[in-house]
Amino acid sequence: MAHYILKRLLSLVITLLVATIIIFLIIEVVPGDPAAYMMGLSGSSEAADALRIELGLDKGALERYFSWVGGMLSGDFGISYTYRVPVSQLIGERTLVSVPLTVYALILSTLIAVPVGVISASRRGSIVDTSLMGMAQVGVAIPNFWFAILMVLVFSTSLGWFSAVGFPGWDAGFWPCIKALTIPAVSLALPQAAILARVMRSSVLEVMQEDYIRTARAKGLSRRQALIRHGLRNAMIPVLTILGLQFSFLLAGGIIIESIFSLPGLGRLVFQSIAQRDLIVVKSIVTLLVLAVVLITFLVDLIYVLVDPRLREEGRG
């Protein structure tokens, strides 16, 4: 077990180190100079030169790499070129939008997907199963941005229940924020729920064929009891894998939904920073996203161990 975790941790550190080198190199070769960008069409080259020195862009590549990585290790991500505030502050503010949005969406999608998957599986071939899976098929096919716009037109423009755009900020209170995140979260959740429900269904069906379920049934448990007591836990493993992938996907990939709702999330910050050549922000966020993905994979690996005792045995062996 300890060996297993140690191995995972080591590969995590190596992945991160390689990632910082790749990120730095890619950003080095990206054309476009942040100082020239900030000075615009009419700015003097003299002012741009002064700005370049102010931003520390006149230093050598190796020096900048080490000061960047060294800074991150001590928690100092540098100062954003365009916003002129610490990158950690920028990322912190955005994370407080992106992470709650992602968690909200995943909770919604799990709440929808798990019951739908179980019901479908337990009534396989029935009209309920067919219609639920038909809906899931539609859910997978619908692009989430289209669905988001539809939701806005209904709930904001016509009914006026929600603001169409914006995020009040957590100091405005918990409920106003949850309210602002609701339509975006639903828009993100439904397509994910559709995928998850299908995985859940096939996973449950597979589990129900297993010998231990037959044994349980033979001991006198009903189909439902057997499923709940013995089946679900096993059926959750593939679902967890998908959930882990979805978390990473939603965290970094929420950019379209963030744009539609003008939410100040991480996705939009990356996009904006790339366009403005705020390269120090781009580097740091991409590194953090890599960290998040690696950590989540690590966590999912740990949860496997909790859910599946067989892995624990293997770890010992």
Add this chain to the structure above:
Amino acid sequence: MKITGLLLLFYLTSKTTALAVILNVGLQLEPPNLDPTSGAAAAIDEVVYGNIFEGLVRINKDGDVLPGLALFWEISTDGRSYVFHLAEGVKFHDGSNFDAEDVKFSFNRARAENSTNAKKYIFAPIVLIDILDPLTIMITLDHARPDFLFNIGLGDAVIVAPESASDNAFNPVGTGPFRFKKWVRGDRVELVKNDDYWGLEPRLEGAVFKFIPDPLSAYTAMMAGDIDTFPNYPAPENLFLFDRDARFDVVVGLTAGETILAINNKKTPFDNILVRKAIAHAINRKEIINGAMFGNAEPIGTHFAPSHPDYVDLTGLYPFDLGKARALMKEAGYENGFEATLKLPPPTYARRTGELISVELGRIGIKLKIENMEWAQWIDQVLRNRNFDLTVVSHVEPMDINIYANPNYYFGYDNADFQEIIAKIDESTDAAETSRLYKEAERKIAEDAVNGYLYQLGKFGVWKKEVKGMWTNYPIRSNDLRDVYIEGAN
């Protein structure tokens, strides 16, 4: 059940439709920082100019120069020295007093060697800054500069305080009618009324500038009532929807943005005036304005704002005439045409206009390959390294015809006659003479067909009917809210 309950809760907490005296202003671009004296982003001025920061003089909605922190001024007969008489009892938002020292500090900071002011050239003519008394300051220039007063009315020349200047990027402290409250990056900037304002009290209690980059979201936000006013609505194709809706006013005005097909005058075959004239004849402005701007723009024939009194309408100089255009191509030796690239920056107007241009030039045998690029790439390749054939861009700086006098500017127009005209304008102290010279300059670049002159970029104002006092035009990029009010709210 649970979901219904949640929806009901949201319904009860959803905001009422009554207008508050806080104005919600929609802007497409978020400013990178809030210091107008650093960096060139127009989005900075769109939030802070006239609201948080003020200059010695103020440019109003008609582009006129009005008294600002200087109540009045005298100009010496040789046009070289200006004596500014400053307003009394003015306080910065942090409570510190405003006086001539702040003016001296601001201008010296802007012209210092390590200055990052994007329009440092405004301050280059200054030779002396003398404080005569705390409320009187004399500025002496190297020689007469008729545009000096207008220039120090720009956002780049606002007055800042030495105590707070270094933090203005994120905590702006000015003398204006509104003070900075907070900035939720990626979402909004909030301003509140400055109760100690030295001038006329503003009528709004505050303003929230909300940043909505996506045009479709701008539409839904207006329709849902989240936004009271969108001073420059990003999607001209939707304007008719607001026009039809009784809740909104649609006001189409002009910006100081000349949209041009910029030509690399140093590169073959574009160094040949016959080719440039052929291009000018091949351009169908009406088709472009209808196709790219849905009819909402004014054609231009030179690099000058049609709203300016000195503007000369030169759209008839090289009228749309394919026969003439083809004849000119033949005369230039390109009867069979040639291939070239058209590099387009990201704004929608540029992309749409560029696509139409490629069709129009295709008609006279110029086969264009369109390359779409980001701003940073465009600035690098086109503006700095002049590695381009053609591009479409809007020059949004007011009164910027003098860029044609710089032979190193990206379109590479190097003409001694033109440079002399601009040099004369720089020194002219006579208004009638200046006006005549401007007209001469406009005609010169139009005749030389330096660039393809297409249209003046429109300003598409959409706001609720109750909102009064918004600017119709953008003589400079500003949403000065001092005169704005909401009818029936106070």
